[in-house]
Every structure is written in structure tokens, then in C-alpha cells.
Amino acid sequence: MDFSHLLAGYDGVFHLAAIASPVVAQQQWAWAHSVNQSASVRIFLMKLVDGKRATLALMYR
Structure with missing residues (x-):
């Protein structure tokens, strides 16, 4: 029996x-x-944004 066609198919799938x-x-x-x-x-x-808010809060204190 020749199984080369099965091996070729598996090789293609693995590839x-x-x-x-x-x-x-x-x-x-x-x-x-x-x-x-x-x-x-x-x-x-x-x-x-939080840093800007903190800076503005300190400026307008």
C-alpha cells in the first residue's frame, strides 16, 4: 500500500x-x-487633566 498521498496531505496541513x-x-x-x-x-x-486642575486650584486659591 502506498500512503504517500496521506503523508502529503498531512504535510500540507502541518505546513x-x-x-x-x-x-x-x-x-x-x-x-x-x-x-x-x-x-x-x-x-x-x-x-x-488632573495636574492642570490641581494647578488651577492652587492658582485661584
Whole structure:
């Protein structure tokens, strides 16, 4: 019996899985990184606004 066609099919599946896995991981990293960046910018802006409020409160005391 010749099983070469089965091995070729499995090899193709493994090849696709090997390509797809890093691509999915990279997309998930990019999404998480953009979420982290957005959160960092939001925190920075909140601190900036709070700092301005504190400065204004001291100026108009």
C-alpha cells in the first residue's frame, strides 16, 4: 500500500498550521499592543487633566 498521498496531505496541513500560527499570534500581539497603548495614552491624559486642575486650584486659591 502506498500512503504517500496521506503523508502529503498531512504535510500540507502541518505546513498551513505552521504558517497560520505565527500570523495569528502576531495579530493578537498587535491588537493587545494597541489596546495597551490606548490605555497608556488615556491614563497620561487623565493625569495631565488632573495636574492642570490641581494647578488651577492652587492658582485661584
